[in-house]
Amino acid sequence: MKDLLANRVKTLTPSATLAITAKAKELKAQGIDVIGLGAGEPDFNTPKNILDAAAESMYAGHTKYTPSGGLPALKQAIIDKLARDNNLEYKQNEIIVGIGAKHVLYTLFQVILNEGDEVIIPIPYWVSYPEQVKLAGGVPVYVESTSKQNFKITAAQLRDAATEKTKAVIINSPSNPSGMVYTREELAELAQVAVEKDLLIVSDEIYEKLLYNGLEHFSIAELSEEVKKRTIVVNGVAKSHSMTGWRIGYAAGDADIIKPMTDLASHSTSNPTTTSQYATIEAYNGPQDSVEEMRKAFEGRLETIYPKLNAIPGFHVIKPQGAFYLLPDVAEAARKTGYGSVDDFATALLTEANVAVVPGSGFGVPSTVRLSYATSLELLEEAVRRMDNFVKSKWQD
Incomplete structure (x- = not known):
């Protein structure tokens, strides 16, 4: 056979x-x-107000297909959240809702990578980054950070690792698995290299709400319009609202990348689960206690x-x-x-x-x-x- x-x-x-x-x-x-x-x-x-909103949506008959990239009302809730929490402004065509942040990342790599394109992945890394890059035909390029560096790579390391084949760099802050957080100054140094080397920045911010000792989250996309233009922010409600099983994540970024991601989703997943989308609208628009x-x-x-x-x-x-x-x-x-x-x-x-x-x-x-x-x-x-x-x-x- x-x-x-x-x-x-x-x-x-x-x-x-x-x-x-x-x-x-x-x-x-x-x-x-x-x-x-x-x-x-x-x-x-999952908080009760979110559970109630999900149930109400089903009884109201919201159990059919939705647009592939997500309900307009959910996109607006995400836009409002990004403006409120991250000082970032996006339009509806710059948002895609997917079946969890993991699948959003998978779709992103499928859209941006050609055979042999390199993606810089800091060590330690979330287990799925290298596999998703390889599945898209890309080549993971690992940059090691040690405990002496608090498990964060430096701008010099990023510059040394970038080649003509490098398409993107992944920044995960707060990090899984280390729990470490990049400062604004450290992100600015990394962003400067990304601009110099013409790299796309994949900013995985799924743990943004889980910060301790008075730290506040800062998105690399907040640095400037130039940096925002080359950054894809990936986030979702799994960790922040205890909604891992609901499978809703999103990407925010340049429409020239978000549109093909949406087109690909239309052929792979049709749309994120409808009930979960209504639950997420409540998660972002409702109380945050x-x-x-x-x-x-x-x-x-x-x-x-x-x-x-x-x-x-x-x-x-x-x-x-x-x-x-x-x-x-x-x-x-x-x-x-x-x-x-x-x-x-x-x-x-x-x-x-x-x-x-x-x-x-x-x-x-x-x-x-x-x-x-x-x-x-x-x-x-x-x-x-x-x-x-x-x-x-x-x-x-």
Whole structure:
């Protein structure tokens, strides 16, 4: 029989975050008391006003197809949100609504990349960036940032990495998995290089509402009209409004890019789920109290759990500034407990300590693991206790 698979899927790496979450659920189904710290989603339910708006839309008969790029009313809600929160002005033809920010990014790369085009991806990176670039025929070019740099690349590094083949650079702030945030000054330096090298900026701002210690979000597109023109802002309601399963994200940018994205969506998805769009209109137009309540809860968990995690022997972690992840370097802990790699160490944490973490190899930093603190403080403290006991019981000087 002929080979039935396309070459483009043969090198795909499964999502490390989804894989560990699935394994944890499998063990839980077997009756094992596993604490899952792998999921990248808030543990709160979607706010009631949003649930009510979704139900009302269905009973009102809003259950049919919508325009491929999203309902005009939702686009307007997004436009109003961007003006209100980010000092950014867009028109309806500069907005596309998609089935989650992940699919919006996928569609973007399909539209902008030709075979061999390079996309600069800072390390650590969200697991899907490289795979989406490769699926579009592009070439991921990795730029490493270390813990000494607070996991943020510099303008000099970006300049050195850019070639004539470079089409775009991805900026994710606040970052998944590091939780670090670029300052306005750092973004301005990166933007200057993007202008010099004629690069498109893909600004993933999905965690913008989850910032701590008084930090405020700043979008790179706010710097100037020149920078805004070459920036595609990607965002959504998944993290900010605890709506991961509703699958609504959006891109805002130049109409010359948004239109072909919309045309592609018309042939691939028809339209985002209608009920979810009405829910998102309420999410952006309705009260925002729940957004701040969730942010405060995450910040409280971080303040409690960070010092305890950092106290585990062989764990070294920089305190994050946003999102809801911790990225400890555990290479020393893995080595001192007799494991040949952090991946093996993470597997042992799951099977022996019953704590599910995501190996950092999926994010380009194999010396680390990613832990989500989007779960109750009680479970977080128990997870840290289990990991601490596990390491101390196996430690070999």
